[in-house]
Amino acid sequence: MAWTREDMARRAAQELKDGFYVNLGIGIPTLVANYIPEGVEVTLQSENGMLGMGPFPYEEEVDPDLINAGKQTITELPSTSYFSSADSFAMIRGGHINLSILGAMQVSEKGDLANWMIPGKMVKGMGGAMDLVAGVKKVVIIMDHNARDGSPKLLHECNLPLTGVGVVDMVITDVGVFTIDETGITLTELAPDVTIEEARERTEANFKVSEAVS
Amino acid sequence: MKKTYTDAASALEGVLKDGMTIMAGGFGLCGIPENLITALRDSGVKDITAISNNAGVDDFGLGLLLQTRQIKKMISSYVGENKEFERQYLAQELDLEFNPQGTLAERCRAGGAGIPGFYTKTGVGTLIAEGKEHKEFNGETYIMETGLVADVSLVKAWKGDKEGNLIYRKTARNLNPNMATAGKITIAEVEELVEVGELDPDEIHTPGIYVQRIIQSKDLEKRIEKVTTRTRGE
Numbered sequence: 001m002a003w004t005r006e007d008m009a010r011r012a013a014q015e016l017k018d019g020f021y022v023n024l025g026i027g028i029p030t031l032v033a034n035y036i037p038e039g040v041e042v043t044l045q046s047e048n049g050m051l052g053m054g055p056f057p058y059e060e061e062v063d064p065d066l067i068n069a070g071k072q073t074i075t076e077l078p079s080t081s082y083f084s085s086a087d088s089f090a091m092i093r094g095g096h097i098n099l100s101i102l103g104a105m106q107v108s109e110k111g112d113l114a115n116w117m118i119p120g121k122m123v124k125g126m127g128g129a130m131d132l133v134a135g136v137k138k139v140v141i142i143m144d145h146n147a148r149d150g151s152p153k154l155l156h157e158c159n160l161p162l163t164g165v166g167v168v169d170m171v172i173t174d175v176g177v178f179t180i181d182e183t184g185i186t187l188t189e190l191a192p193d194v195t196i197e198e199a200r201e202r203t204e205a206n207f208k209v210s211e212a213v214s
Numbered sequence: 215m216k217k218t219y220t221d222a223a224s225a226l227e228g229v230l231k232d233g234m235t236i237m238a239g240g241f242g243l244c245g246i247p248e249n250l251i252t253a254l255r256d257s258g259v260k261d262i263t264a265i266s267n268n269a270g271v272d273d274f275g276l277g278l279l280l281q282t283r284q285i286k287k288m289i290s291s292y293v294g295e296n297k298e299f300e301r302q303y304l305a306q307e308l309d310l311e312f313n314p315q316g317t318l319a320e321r322c323r324a325g326g327a328g329i330p331g332f333y334t335k336t337g338v339g340t341l342i343a344e345g346k347e348h349k350e351f352n353g354e355t356y357i358m359e360t361g362l363v364a365d366v367s368l369v370k371a372w373k374g375d376k377e378g379n380l381i382y383r384k385t386a387r388n389l390n391p392n393m394a395t396a397g398k399i400t401i402a403e404v405e406e407l408v409e410v411g412e413l414d415p416d417e418i419h420t421p422g423i424y425v426q427r428i429i430q431s432k433d434l435e436k437r438i439e440k441v442t443t444r445t446r447g448e
Binding site for chain 2: 050
């Protein structure tokens with residue numbers, strides 16, 4: 001059985017280490033906060049100017065001055081600090097954030113990422129994604145393994161406009177976990193009941209298979 | 215010199231002209247200068263180049279000035295919440311310059327600090343880097359981005375005094391302090407306008423030197439884009 005969104009978020013949460021400062025993107029990455037492993041303390045950064053993000057508020061706690069980068073209402077913690085956007089991206093660009101978990105439209109076998117634009121169709125903008133992938137120490141992508149029409153998203157080369165070049169370290173999909181380094185892309189974990197053959201059929205990128213899987 | 219004005223319309227008097235560049239603070243609809251945006255719409259000034267992280271939503275924030283076609287060009291990082299924006303852009307009725315959010319914030323900070331250009335890794339190898347100077351530092355490639363200055367910056371703060379000293383609240387701070395420094399004229403609207411001496415000098419985020427005009431906001435809506443809550447017992 002291929003992994004669900006929750007399974008992917010739970011697996012991504014295993015990348016969180018004690019003491020990490022972490023930025024979670026919009027969508028499935030936001031779910032990762034629900035699966036922080038026991039004994040691990042992480043501080044969530046929100047690029048609109050907040051360090052130490054708490055859970056969603058109870059109804060009576062909703063505050064229009066307190067939102068995350070996805071524009072959802074949230075709460076603060078005793079450790080929270082607020083700062084300007086320039087300070088927020090000094091943290092990000094300056095390499096002070098340990099891990100960022102983001103969504104993607106396409107990832108190449110060299111670790112290129114495309115997640116902000118479909119020319120002529122979708123014009124939303126990159127927001128903070130380009131700064132995050134350029135400045136954060138480790139970048140993990142969570143995405144569906146294939147697009148809605150079944151086409152592969154792990155490619156030799158991205159054909160959508162890039163967000164960053166050679167920036168992705170790990171990709172978690174419904175099929176399994178892939179790591180990317182100078183030697184290329186490696187399948188390191190398979191979801192239950194997914195075969196290596198099926199993974200190859202659903203992937204354009206050439207990947208190696210780690211011993212643990214084969 | 216008196217910096218206080220009675221309302222948004224009078225605070226904008228004498229500083230508007232067609233074709234001008236305006237910065238507006240806020241992230242989504244959080245921390246936007248609501249009164250000043252409405253007064254800007256009512257002024258009828260046109261061909262504006264607007265520098266703002268987002269473009270509001272269809273019927274609120276800078277979306278109001280898109281409805282009336284007063285904006286000629288937007289410099290933004292994310293406009294995904296505004297359908298009218300997308301329509302005008304795809305129909306080539308509107309110019310758009312996308313900036314990575316951190317680059318946009320730093321361009322405002324740099325502009326306000328008298329720094330005409332800086333180098334960043336953000337966007338190297340992407341569309342954003344096309345036509346920009348590339349330079350190597352310690353074996354890594356960076357691109358040059360330029361500082362931004364606006365004819366008028368419109369910002370929103372929580373508290374301010376009659377000297378123009380400002381204090382922001384929670385994530386409503388966002389780009390407001392950076393843009394406050396980068397306006398040739400900066401106009402602030404605040405929820406609570408107090409006498410000089412009532413703010414703790416150690417708590418001030420934006421010193422009054424950056425603020426030329428200040429008003430107290432009236433009838434703020436403070437609309438929330440995505441109310442997300444949890445239920446008791448979860």
